Amino acid sequence: MRSVVFYFQVHQPMRLAHFTFFDIGTKSSWFDDAENARIARRVAEKCYLPMNRQMLAAIRANEGRFRIAYSVTGTALDQFERWAPEVIESFQELAATGCVEFLGETSHHSLAALASLDEFDAQVIAQAERIEKLFGRRPTTFRNTELVITNQIARRAEELGFQAILGEGADQLLGWRSPHRVYRPEGCEKIKLLLRSYKFSDDIAFRFSNKEWPEYPLSAARFARWLAELGPKERFVGLFMDYETFGEHQWEETGIFRFMRELPRACLDTGVLDFKTPRELAAELDPVARLDIPRPISWADAERDLTAWLGNQMQKAAHDALYQLLPDVVRLARQGNSAPYEKWKYLSTSDHVYYMCTKWFSDGDVHKYFSPYATPHDAFISFMNVFDDLARSVRGPSDVAGEPLTAK
């Protein structure tokens, strides 16, 4: 038997309002609530609710043989609670079937793993508790923000009690090895690494609606046959993707819902495929080899590295400034004033630095599609003004005239 392992990422960032230098110290809120509410409701209508209904129907129709996993970020949960509570209810319904696993990650979809392991621990534990409270089971599989992984991050997840961690099946990581087997990162004792099969994942997430693609239009039966016809040593296929792929990135008119409706049956009908959650797969399979991941690997872009978040000076400066303030907000929180720390965590969401990406400025459709800003510079300016607002409230309003200006 070969297992199909579906994991869907559910994430919405708390987008910042256009925040100018003149707003510093004068505005009570940083966030564009109207826009966040609008997007949360729209994506709920177009994707989360109809897909959840469909997944539930598939689980019931196949009597539990269809199994999937989700990771829902804390910032997304916050928004559902405020603007689309029925989404949480529908995830709870899925959880109740016993065929759905909810993964662990950082509460705020942050890059804390790269900057502060203490903050990383805090966010991962907070998220695990919240998931357990909402969906009844503490996560045992970990996925880091944007699937960013290193030996060290895997080791930390292991120390926090996770039994499996997800990663990108990147060429530079695997070389000649197959992404369809279980590995163990260097320096780890127990944790199992399940990799994303980017070929098959992207067939669904990106190529499905591309009319130039020779395989267009892709049928569930053909896709199932591809998976069934893999070599005998290919033990599973990790199909990891954004949940917004369904109905938001690929509209309903592309036939993506129908494809997903037919896929469970088509796979099971091959007789050689079944479905497992990451937890189930990790319990069943042992690692075939160790993988060394000295440098961060992510699931983003062709590079599969960090350059979408920390590629230019603006991104690095914003990231550095944010984590330099962390000890101050943590100290205040210990003294009983937790408001700055809570606000800080929303700034730690990786999307804020992603909006500053200039990597594909010229043809950056992907990045632009997701950004609420006209330019990366605007994203940086708004973020830094908000950050300045926080920093002043934490460190006390400094003497403005005494701050250095950048000049020749």
Next chain:
Amino acid sequence: MLGWEFPPHITGGLATACAGLCEGLAKNAVEVTFVVPRAFGDEDQRFARVLGCNEVDVEEELVEHVEVPSVRTVESEPREVRQRVHRLVRRASATPPASSVSTVPEWPMASAYATAEEYVAWLASLAPERPASQEETEAVVEVRTELVAQPPRTELFVERVEQRRKVSKRYAFNGFYGPDLFGEVSRYALCVAEIAAREAFDVVHAHDWMTFPAGVVAARKSGKPLVVHVHACEYDRSGDHPDERIREIERMGLEAARLVACVSHYTASVLQRRYAVDEGKLRVVHNAVTRKEQAERTAALKHVPEPIVLFLGRVTFQKGPDYFLEAAQRVIAVEPRVKFVIAGSGDMLPKMVERAARMGLARHVHFTGFLKGRDVEKIYSMADIYVMPSVSEPFGISPLEALALDVPVIVSRQSGVAEVLRNALKVDFWDVAEIANKILALLKYPALREHVLAAGRDEVRAMSWDERGKKLREIYSELVR
């Protein structure tokens, strides 16, 4: 190629852009003969042959009417005669006599069959009253209405007989934009018609309205396709109150052209909106900067510690100096250590000086007046931020120069340069709070400054006239088979 100025004799960006295009065309194996009103003899002719109309002998056919006694039969039907007559009067000090008159019809506005001579005459009729000079050309319009009712009869009468003769003359040109600009524009057209008759070429390419009449005439005379190039139109210069004569010349040129090259998509949209130019005729050729401009660096000459925010350009409505002042006021309110410099002159300058004083900014805003040559480089080298808050800027090359000299730039979205420069901070010209916000961001967040400078310099380096010349060549080959 027809242009009003050519380096080194320049008043603005037009000449630089024309020379750049010539360079780009030369690199793409297109030969250019560039005709200016007045050649000084020291023009850079590496990439184009430069001809001055002041050096051209113009062959002109003058039409005189001689009165000869004759006999004829006259019909008796009574009829009303209403005639509109244009007379082109040429006054010359010696010959021909002032009574020498030729009759030309009114310029048929949209007709494609009008002749070059008609066009010139029509153009002359647009010109304002001005003192007659030696080679003066004037058109007089008369409308006559008569009722004629007579029996047929034979009568003796005086017949006016046409006599044509050729004269050769050479016009004088001031060049640039003097008080007799319209006169020069029509004389330029006459000379270009002459040049068109004897030069070999495939395309007529005319830059901005001053050369449009000449372009139309040259294209008609030669039967070659006309391309007009819009670096700025009357609405860019004058907002909602265009000079009707210029607007009309622009309209005629845009209509007569087979293709229209624009310096930006922004300009293309203005031409569509204001002149109803067919979208299919519009092609965008952005400006670039030459290698030499990029290489020129002046060592930082700054001798004040305060950051300097620079406005450089004509102090006119189009350039938005008042928005600069408004933004300055907001910045000063939170950060009084910043200096603002307005470099340039123009009709709004006195008003701006007064306004700055009224706003309490006298200590913070400095006016340098008109700058040129080394002083321009000097002020760039002193500046920490360059702001171009133009209300309407067809292209605007100065932000590229500023970046090449290590000055980060904030440009209005209502500019062509905003289309090609990704690492400029962009604002709407009227959004003064946002201009101030971005000035402060550049001053407060070094990473922003470093990023836009480094990435912007790379962008400027990648912009070359070679590429633009290639684009232009493609446009020509659409017309030349």
